[in-house]
Each structure stands twice: as structure tokens, then as C-alpha cells.
Amino acid sequence: MGEFRMPSLGADMEQGTLVEWRVAPGDSVRRGDIVAVVDTDKATIDVEVFESGVVQELLVEPGATVPVGTPLARIGTGAAPAAAEPVVAEPVVAEPVVAAVAEPVVAAVAAPAPAPGPVPEAPARAASAARHHASVVLSPLVRHLAEELGVDTARVEGTGPGGRVTRDDVVRAATAPATSAPRHRATPRARRLASELGVDAESLPGGGTDGTVRAADVPGTPPAAPPPTPPPTPAPAPGGPAPQVDRGAAMARTMERAWREIPHFRVALEIDLEPMFEWLGRLNEGRPPAERVLPAAVLLGAVARAAAAVPGLNGWWRDGAFVESDTVDVGVVVALRDGLLVPTLAEADRRGPEDLMAALAGLVDRARRGSLRSGDLTPASITVTNLGDQGVDEVDGIVHPPQVALVGFGRIAPRPVAAADGTSVVVHRTVRATLSADHRVTDGRRASRFLRSVDTHLSRPDPPTPT
Amino acid sequence: MTPEDATALVAECLRPIAPEADLSTAAGGAVLADELDLDSMDLVSLYQALHERTGLELPERDYGELATLDGLVSYLTERTA
Structure with a gap:
């Protein structure tokens, strides 16, 4: 079993x-x-x-x-x-x-948790609750929810066996005064957060204009009217950390740690993409738009193959040493309307252009719909950020710890480049690639080799033969 | 297809991709992706929808003509005449 x-x-x-x-x-x-x-x-x-x-x-x-x-x-x-x-x-x-x-x-x-869990006080709290109300046994979950919602469980009539206070009882107690109050409009995000907490968002007092219930209003904010049960336990401090997750804060912590701990350096290379466009044009010829491979997928694949070809950048800094990953799992920065997500495209070095394109499109679509799968969040071994659609020339990126390297691409644009004869200038479509890396792990020589390997894979592409 | 039909078709195809986009306030000569904050994946979805509705191939070599609303409308108007 x-x-x-x-x-x-x-x-x-x-x-x-x-x-x-x-x-x-x-x-x-x-x-x-x-x-x-x-x-x-x-x-x-x-x-x-x-x-x-x-x-x-x-x-x-x-x-x-x-x-x-x-x-x-x-x-x-x-x-x-x-x-x-x-x-x-x-x-x-x-x-x-x-x-x-x-x-x-x-x-x-x-029980001894297999992973370090920050919840050692939970059983203690449950035990203390049991002391005070011998007849009321609370699960940590119910107790936690009660604290979040500012409900005193001692004053809640339990409907569970033996008068147990259940989760539903807590939610009912928390929302009781609002049932007679006018209902408020709630933002979609607030409704989603509320439903995760088992709360009716529209019954909550709204802090937005016109009393609209915003996401910030959902967790634990006691009703504006005199609360039916003044919380004896410390309620979440106003403006304090909300019990619900804050994705922006998680990214902020990661970036703060990166900037504090990682000695960054950066190398850059302008890559001529005309050779890529030549074979990509042939590949896409006659296909409906949705089946065409975008340059973004080809750039991603070139980074993945470079990561496999040039060791030392594909992996993690762990306990003071670099650990090379066995596979190339590329974190892909996906811009959302309100922030970004970095899902993972696993084993990207082994995929051909069409496979990569389908995987990338699926990943972006799932990230934007908020329906990522666990497979999309396997820990990445290297990250790619592509700001080409944003119209900037280059990215000076921050490495995502514990990874040690991040590759950034700017926009693909026609730029003057020296012709093969070295005496004249032609206009070619190029992209500026940058590699931000951790100098504890690697150095400029290796980083340069890496970017030149990306260039090689793009300039002399040998797309896998269709299977 | 008249220019009015073409504009309406573009608006209709954009709706599932960028529901908040308002073509009536978009400058016809501006690059559509910039004007409506579309990325290359969104553009692919738009071109695919237009392809399905008109049967036009919209090949990559014509992407330059399709970049602005005016360009897109005149392209659709001419090719479906």
C-alpha cells in the first residue's frame, strides 16, 4: 500500500x-x-x-x-x-x-516529519485547548482556522460528535453577523481566496471602494460590526501577514536572498539569428499559425543543449558546494497580468523544436489559467527569462537560488552586423543573450563558453529529424 | 469583406485572448501587440483564430503586414475580396 x-x-x-x-x-x-x-x-x-x-x-x-x-x-x-x-x-x-x-x-x-516543518507548536496548542475545554477536542486545523477568523471556539456550539467544534461551526460563527448585513460585491480573487477558506466572500465586509470585498479583506479580518465573539486569542494583527499566501512576497524573499547571497556576474553575446530563421521558416511553411514553432521555443532549446554541453552551470548551490543536475530542467519565467511564475520545462535538452513549442505553450497557458501541475514545478536546474515581447534589448537577470545561472533574452530585432567579409555591414535579425551566474560556482571563462555554445546551437541548428 | 467586417472580426477573435482590449480606442497605425499588451503567444492565438474564420494562411512572411490594426484590416479586406 x-x-x-x-x-x-x-x-x-x-x-x-x-x-x-x-x-x-x-x-x-x-x-x-x-x-x-x-x-x-x-x-x-x-x-x-x-x-x-x-x-x-x-x-x-x-x-x-x-x-x-x-x-x-x-x-x-x-x-x-x-x-x-x-x-x-x-x-x-x-x-x-x-x-x-x-x-x-x-x-x-x-510524528517526526520527513521534512523540516514549521509547525511544532500545533500539537501543543491543541493540547492546551484540550486543557481549557476538556470536552472540546480541536484538531489543529480547526483551531488554526478559528484563529485566522478570530473565532473563540469556547463560545461556539459544536455540532460534531461529542459536541466537537468542526470546521463548519467555526466558519458559521465567523460569518454569522454578516448574514443579515447587505451582501457586498467581491473581486474574483477575493471569492477564490474565500472559497479556499470555506468562507462566503460576499458576506465579508469589504474594504474596497463601494465596499467591494478585495482579496486583502478575506482572511481573518473580523467583521466591522461588533464581533459576536471577541477573540481571546491574538487575532491576526491588522496589516500583519495574512494567513493566505502572498505570491508576490514569496518572489520578493527569493530575490532578496539571491541579491544578498549570490555574487553575481554577467556576460553577454549578440547572436545572429538569420541561420535559425532560415530553417525555422522552412519548418513552419504551410502550417496553420497554431502549429508553427516560435523563436522563443528554439532559444529555450538552445540554452538547454548548452547546459548539457557545458557542465558547471546546470544545477544548485547546496551546503557550500555546487551539485550538477543529471537532467536539464529549465525554469521558464512566465509573465502574468499581476506578477510572474517560473514553472519548469523538464528535460528540455532532449526535445525537438515542435515538442518544445507544444510544451512551452502548454506551460504558459496553464500558468496563466492558474492550473499548473505538479510536474510543472519540479525544481529547475537553470532558468530562462525572455523579455523579447516587452521590446527591450537585453536583460540583466538575477539568479534564482539555489540555482547558479539564469539566461536572459531581449527582443529579436534587425540590427547592423559585420558581414562575413569583415569589411561591410549588413542588417540581420539578432538577439542579445545574457548569462547571469554565481561566481562562487563558476567564472567568466566558463560562462563565456556557455553563451558561445548557445550561439552554436542557434547558428548551426541541427533540429532533430522529425519522428 | 468590408473594412468594418474585418475590424469586427478582429475584435471578435481578440475577445477570448484579451477580454479587456478595446479596439475602438486603439490607434489604427500602432503596433497591435504593444497597444493591447499582447505577447507572441497571444498573437499566435489571434492569427490562428483569424485563419480558422477566413481560411487565409497568414504565413510568417506576412507577419510584418499584420502587426498593426490598420495593416491587419486591409490585409483581411484585400485577401477575402
Whole structure:
């Protein structure tokens, strides 16, 4: 019997929040099926399962934040057990899903976590709650939610077995005063955040113009009217870190760390793309627009092949040493309307232009729709940023730790270049490539070799023969 | 296809790609991608939609003519005449 665990969806991910189950006990799953949706502090990800079987039991309920490696579900070969057997000592009859699946989370958190998890105080808090209200056993999840929403669980009537306070009870208590209040418009983002918390966004007091409920209003902000239950526990400080994830803040932390820790240097090369356009034009001839390969995909492939050909830049700085990656997994910076995401295009050096183009288009599309898969967030070994569409000539990029190199491309534009005879000037389409690198790991000589290798792969392209 | 039809078709094909785009305020001579904040993937989607609606091939060598709204409209008007 296998366990489906909270996956690591990035080098710096320590925990994730289960947003939604896409399967139920008894469902058959096949390797690659999307079984759950997980929120990291960077993105909401569709998580694939890596073994086939039958879902035996779901161990974590939506809304729970657990460390990487925590078992989320059990997957076996037989049929699901007739009834889930909660890991709770007390007699439980027909316990609602909320309480039934919340308890194993306690066990998972209390047990030595496979990954460093910042939640050692959770069981302690639960224990202290149990001391104060001997009859009310709270799962850390419910307690956490109550704190977020500013609800005093001691004053909430529990509807669970034995008067247990369930997640629904907490949500009800938190939103009670708003049910009689006028409903507010909510922004789409606020509605999504709220539904992740199990809260009705439109019942929340809005802080935006016309009382519109904005994302910032969703988590934990006590109702404007006198709260029904003054929170005895410290409520989230106004303006303090919201319990919901802040993707911009995650990127800010990564960049801050990069700038603080990585001694950057940069080399640049202007690459003549006329040879690339010649074969690319032939490849795209007669194809409908959607099946044509864009230069961006070819540039990506050239970087990946250079990363495989010139060792020393494709990998990670770990514990004071460079670790070369076995595969070339390229992080692709994708611009969104409100920020950016860096999903991964795995084994990019082994893909031909059409395969790369399809993979890139799929990646960008999923990133923009907010439906990335876990496979899209395997830790990248090198990153490419392409600002060509933004109309600038070059990028002086920042390396994404723990990676050691980032390749930037500016726009492809007609520029004067020296003709082959060296005595006249012609106009060719060129691109300026830059390599930002970590000087703890590499040096200018190797970085230069790398960019010249990118040039070689672009100037004398040998696109893999169609299969 | 009249220029009015062509403009309407472009607007219709743009809607799923850039719902907030407003062609009525876009300068006809400006580069469409800059004016509407489209990237190369968005342009591919636009050209694909126009290809499906008109049957025109819109080959890469004509991309230069397709870059502005005016260019796109006159291209569609002439080729579908």
C-alpha cells in the first residue's frame, strides 16, 4: 500500500495547503492522474499521483497546511475499506468528514516529519485547548482556522460528535453577523481566496471602494460590526501577514536572498539569428499559425543543449558546494497580468523544436489559467527569462537560488552586423543573450563558453529529424 | 469583406485572448501587440483564430503586414475580396 504525500513543488517549499481533493475513497487512479489541488506560497497546483491503484483513505482535509512529505492519502491495490477508520481513540460514530480526517493530521504533524516543518507548536496548542475545554477536542486545523477568523471556539456550539467544534461551526460563527448585513460585491480573487477558506466572500465586509470585498479583506479580518465573539486569542494583527499566501512576497524573499547571497556576474553575446530563421521558416511553411514553432521555443532549446554541453552551470548551490543536475530542467519565467511564475520545462535538452513549442505553450497557458501541475514545478536546474515581447534589448537577470545561472533574452530585432567579409555591414535579425551566474560556482571563462555554445546551437541548428 | 467586417472580426477573435482590449480606442497605425499588451503567444492565438474564420494562411512572411490594426484590416479586406 502506498502513501500519497505532500509533494515538494519547488526547492524552497516547506509546506503546502490542500485546497481540494479530486478523488474520493474507492476511486481508481492511474499514474499521472490529477488527484488533488495544492496551494504553495507561489501558485495553486494540480498534483498528479505517481502510482496506480485505488484510493483507500484521504488523510488530510481541504484547508489543512502540512509539511512536505506528510501523507495525504493511502493508495492501495484492493477496494477501499467499507468505512474509514479514524485514528482517534474515543468512540466515534458516523463522525463527519471534517473531524474524521482532521485527526490523522495531528499524528502526521506530531510524528517526526520527513521534512523540516514549521509547525511544532500545533500539537501543543491543541493540547492546551484540550486543557481549557476538556470536552472540546480541536484538531489543529480547526483551531488554526478559528484563529485566522478570530473565532473563540469556547463560545461556539459544536455540532460534531461529542459536541466537537468542526470546521463548519467555526466558519458559521465567523460569518454569522454578516448574514443579515447587505451582501457586498467581491473581486474574483477575493471569492477564490474565500472559497479556499470555506468562507462566503460576499458576506465579508469589504474594504474596497463601494465596499467591494478585495482579496486583502478575506482572511481573518473580523467583521466591522461588533464581533459576536471577541477573540481571546491574538487575532491576526491588522496589516500583519495574512494567513493566505502572498505570491508576490514569496518572489520578493527569493530575490532578496539571491541579491544578498549570490555574487553575481554577467556576460553577454549578440547572436545572429538569420541561420535559425532560415530553417525555422522552412519548418513552419504551410502550417496553420497554431502549429508553427516560435523563436522563443528554439532559444529555450538552445540554452538547454548548452547546459548539457557545458557542465558547471546546470544545477544548485547546496551546503557550500555546487551539485550538477543529471537532467536539464529549465525554469521558464512566465509573465502574468499581476506578477510572474517560473514553472519548469523538464528535460528540455532532449526535445525537438515542435515538442518544445507544444510544451512551452502548454506551460504558459496553464500558468496563466492558474492550473499548473505538479510536474510543472519540479525544481529547475537553470532558468530562462525572455523579455523579447516587452521590446527591450537585453536583460540583466538575477539568479534564482539555489540555482547558479539564469539566461536572459531581449527582443529579436534587425540590427547592423559585420558581414562575413569583415569589411561591410549588413542588417540581420539578432538577439542579445545574457548569462547571469554565481561566481562562487563558476567564472567568466566558463560562462563565456556557455553563451558561445548557445550561439552554436542557434547558428548551426541541427533540429532533430522529425519522428 | 468590408473594412468594418474585418475590424469586427478582429475584435471578435481578440475577445477570448484579451477580454479587456478595446479596439475602438486603439490607434489604427500602432503596433497591435504593444497597444493591447499582447505577447507572441497571444498573437499566435489571434492569427490562428483569424485563419480558422477566413481560411487565409497568414504565413510568417506576412507577419510584418499584420502587426498593426490598420495593416491587419486591409490585409483581411484585400485577401477575402
